[in-house]
Amino acid sequence: MRRTPVLALAAAVALTGALTATAAPAPADPKGGGPGHGPGHGHGHDTVRFATFNASLNRNAEGQLVADLSTPGNQQARNVAETIQRVDPDVVLINEFDYAPEAVDLFRENYLEVGQNGARPIRFRHAYIAPSNTGVPSGFDLNNDGTVGGGDDAFGFGLFPGQYGMVVYSKFPILASRARTFQHFLWKDMPGAMLPDDPATPGPADWYSPAEQAVLRLSSKSHWDLPIKVGRKVVHFLVSHPTPPTFDGAEDRNGTRNHDEIRFWADYVGGKRRSSYIYDDQGRRGGLGRGERFVIAGDQNADPYDGDSVDDAILQLLDHPAIEETRPRSKGAPEASAAQGGANTTHAGDPAYDTADFSDTAPGNLRVDYVLPARRLRTVGAGVFWPRAADPLSRLTGTFPFPTSDHRMVWIDVR
Numbered sequence: 001m002r003r004t005p006v007l008a009l010a011a012a013v014a015l016t017g018a019l020t021a022t023a024a025p026a027p028a029d030p031k032g033g034g035p036g037h038g039p040g041h042g043h044g045h046d047t048v049r050f051a052t053f054n055a056s057l058n059r060n061a062e063g064q065l066v067a068d069l070s071t072p073g074n075q076q077a078r079n080v081a082e083t084i085q086r087v088d089p090d091v092v093l094i095n096e097f098d099y100a101p102e103a104v105d106l107f108r109e110n111y112l113e114v115g116q117n118g119a120r121p122i123r124f125r126h127a128y129i130a131p132s133n134t135g136v137p138s139g140f141d142l143n144n145d146g147t148v149g150g151g152d153d154a155f156g157f158g159l160f161p162g163q164y165g166m167v168v169y170s171k172f173p174i175l176a177s178r179a180r181t182f183q184h185f186l187w188k189d190m191p192g193a194m195l196p197d198d199p200a201t202p203g204p205a206d207w208y209s210p211a212e213q214a215v216l217r218l219s220s221k222s223h224w225d226l227p228i229k230v231g232r233k234v235v236h237f238l239v240s241h242p243t244p245p246t247f248d249g250a251e252d253r254n255g256t257r258n259h260d261e262i263r264f265w266a267d268y269v270g271g272k273r274r275s276s277y278i279y280d281d282q283g284r285r286g287g288l289g290r291g292e293r294f295v296i297a298g299d300q301n302a303d304p305y306d307g308d309s310v311d312d313a314i315l316q317l318l319d320h321p322a323i324e325e326t327r328p329r330s331k332g333a334p335e336a337s338a339a340q341g342g343a344n345t346t347h348a349g350d351p352a353y354d355t356a357d358f359s360d361t362a363p364g365n366l367r368v369d370y371v372l373p374a375r376r377l378r379t380v381g382a383g384v385f386w387p388r389a390a391d392p393l394s395r396l397t398g399t400f401p402f403p404t405s406d407h408r409m410v411w412i413d414v415r
């Protein structure tokens with residue numbers, strides 16, 4: 001059955017418009033308590049904490065997230081809120097938050113602004129959400145299984161429009177009128193796009209037919225450039241959630257797309273020539289100007305050493321001359337890797353940098369969630385919220401089946 005893509009062309013929804021309000025600086029007091037966990041909240045008046053969290057606030061049916069957030073009693077949502085309260089970011093991207101503008105305020109009112117388990121309430125005056133390609137029918141047989149329809153033939157994998165979307169919350173104003181979205185940018189319009197090949201046919205790069213390539217969007221969810229006003233300065237928060245490089249065949253259609261979704265930001269911050277092909281959903285061209293401040297955030301679904309992503313996919317960002325490699329780490333991740341064994345024992349990457357607790361058959365725990373600032377910003381702290389098992393707060397991260405999410409929150413402090 002075809003769903004009508006009613007959300008596809010809807011304008012981005014800015015939920016707060018208080019552009020003149022000045023956000024209060026983050027409190028400098030320690031909170032949370034308990035030794036050895038998380039950040040200990042040492043950031044003061046001159047630093048801003050940026051974070052990313054794949055919070056698994058996706059649901060299996062349209063409307064379910066709104067239903068779950070309409071009352072304050074959903075335990076998983078409470079755990080997500082407590083995690084955010086413990087880390088206390090100033091600006092946070094939440095991946096896997098079904099697209100539902102109502103849900104944005106419900107999560108604030110019923111969860112974030114309610115102290116969870118002794119943590120202090122957190123108040124984000126600003127938020128941003130916009131439609132996602134997930135679950136929007138493409139009208140084509142994108143997975144080449146002989147039928148058209150279902151989550152795998154959508155513009156991004158999803159069972160209904162907006163499943164696995166994303167939202168940004170901020171204590172600082174989001175300049176929504178200057179936000180750029182790249183939901184509709186076509187994959188074929190990226191020069192040298194890594195369009196997948198059908199190995200069963202002689203032609204190159206022909207998994208997708210010309211008719212499919214004419215409509216196929218690069219972003220599996222969306223890519224947003226959100227200008228955040230911090231004092232007199234603007235920091236562009238560049239957020240996305242590239243598709244997992246798995247759930248495909250020898251053609252590697254998801255691995256190649258993951259690579260190019262990551263490449264999009266590498267080009268966007270790579271100077272005028274490299275970004276000249278880019279156009280946003282309003283038709284404006286180009287990327288960031290040289291010298292503009294930015295922080296790239298999101299679950300990039302790619303580890304620098306292990307897992308199924310195309311070689312070098314995440315190195316496009318980690319080795320980028322304009323981007324700082326911040327190396328957030330935790331004490332809990334190496335402990336989990338050692339305790340869980342399996343695929344983790346074969347990994348080349350240092351488990352201290354892991355951000356996701358994946359199946360220990362394959363791929364094992366990986367570093368996939370990143371907060372990567374422009375080199376010109378000064379990073380003074382970074383971490384992954386993954387407490388040791390002995391820490392009382394490890395109840396928030398837990399073990400499979402997870403009480404909160406299979407991903408961990410990652411943060412950096414920028415001066």
Ligand SMILES: [Ca+2]
Nearest residue numbers: 141143145147
């Ligand atoms: Ca199909």
Ligand SMILES: [Ca+2]
Nearest residue numbers: 198201202203
């Ligand atoms: Ca072929």
Ligand SMILES: [Ca+2]
Nearest residue numbers: 357358359360
């Ligand atoms: Ca695991």
